Amino acid sequence: MRLDKYLAEMSYGTRNEVKKIIRSGSVTVNGLAAVKPEMKINELSDIVCIGGEEVSYSQYVYYMLNKPDGCVSATSDNRHKTVIDLLKDNLGNNVKKDVFPVGRLDIDTEGLLLITNDGGLAHILLSPKKHVEKAYYLIAEGTIPDNAIKQLEEGIDIGDGTITLPSRVENIKQYRLDGFGEYEQKIIADRHGNETLPDNSIYTSMELVLHEGRYHQVKRMVEAAGSKVLYLKRVRMGTLKLDRDLKPGECRELTYKEIEGIKNCCNADFKP
Numbered sequence: 233m234r235l236d237k238y239l240a241e242m243s244y245g246t247r248n249e250v251k252k253i254i255r256s257g258s259v260t261v262n263g264l265a266a267v268k269p270e271m272k273i274n275e276l277s278d279i280v281c282i283g284g285e286e287v288s289y290s291q292y293v294y295y296m297l298n299k300p301d302g303c304v305s306a307t308s309d310n311r312h313k314t315v316i317d318l319l320k321d322n323l324g325n326n327v328k329k330d331v332f333p334v335g336r337l338d339i340d341t342e343g344l345l346l347i348t349n350d351g352g353l354a355h356i357l358l359s360p361k362k363h364v365e366k367a368y369y370l371i372a373e374g375t376i377p378d379n380a381i382k383q384l385e386e387g388i389d390i391g392d393g394t395i396t397l398p399s400r401v402e403n404i405k406q407y408r409l410d411g412f413g414e415y416e417q418k419i420i421a422d423r424h425g426n427e428t429l430p431d432n433s434i435y436t437s438m439e440l441v442l443h444e445g446r447y448h449q450v451k452r453m454v455e456a457a458g459s460k461v462l463y464l465k466r467v468r469m470g471t472l473k474l475d476r477d478l479k480p481g482e483c484r485e486l487t488y489k490e491i492e493g494i495k496n497c498c499n500a501d502f503k504p
């Protein structure tokens with residue numbers, strides 16, 4: 233692999249930035265100064281240092297995508313755009329072929345999706361035994377009475393014969409339509425189709441923190457509590473928080489700190 237490509241893949245900067253670093257003379261390969269960006273290296277056996285610090289090659293890549301409404305959490309699909317298509321729109325040909333989304337969000341759910349080629353990490357994050365927290369922001373129709381909120385938190389029957397694990401409801405608020413931002417108002421109106429919305433309709437927003445990931449779980453829980461989800465967005469998975477600067481459809485690589493955090497976030501102490 234070319235030295236500049238290798239350093240760019242290792243997140244030391246864009247291709248142009250790493251070329252400058254190489255030409256500045258601070259890079260060595262096997263102890264010898266390397267000033268040519270096009271120099272060929274063996275990324276598995278050569279020792280590359282920047283300013284005396286060894287660069288270690290990782291075969292794994294980790295991206296955070298703010299999944300938009302309308303695309304599917306799959307690697308390929310005949311009808312819809314996939315989250316991998318979106319990643320390629322953002323990053324071009326730099327995307328490794330073996331990446332996949334960690335878990336699924338419904339086609340109309342937005343928010344945090346981790347995309348990686350690290351199967352071991354995905355296995356841990358999705359394992360029902362690890363109880364990794366997933367936090368969702370949602371807007372639901374009407375008001376949800378206190379006893380239904382209590383049921384959501386303690387466990388609720390979502391219709392498949394089992395009760396959900398305890399969850400947390402946070403930041404619960406009630407608004408009329410004009411209490412939401414422009415983006416959310418548009419989504420609520422779209423989800424109502426052609427119906428005219430009465431000005432005095434009330435909506436509930438909240439954050440729901442789960443320790444499991446059953447099929448359509450949030451929507452089914454809210455329905456069991458007597459309401460209906462109009463807007464759903466995942467905002468956190470374990471320690472990994474959706475970057476507020478990412479607009480729907482945008483992605484970025486995880487930082488070193490985020491990767492370390494998510495690798496250590498399995499919630500083995502959670503007692504159902």
Ligand code: URA
Nearest residue numbers: 338341448449450451
């Ligand atoms: N729960 C749902 O109902 N949908 C999602 O996409 C994620 C969690």
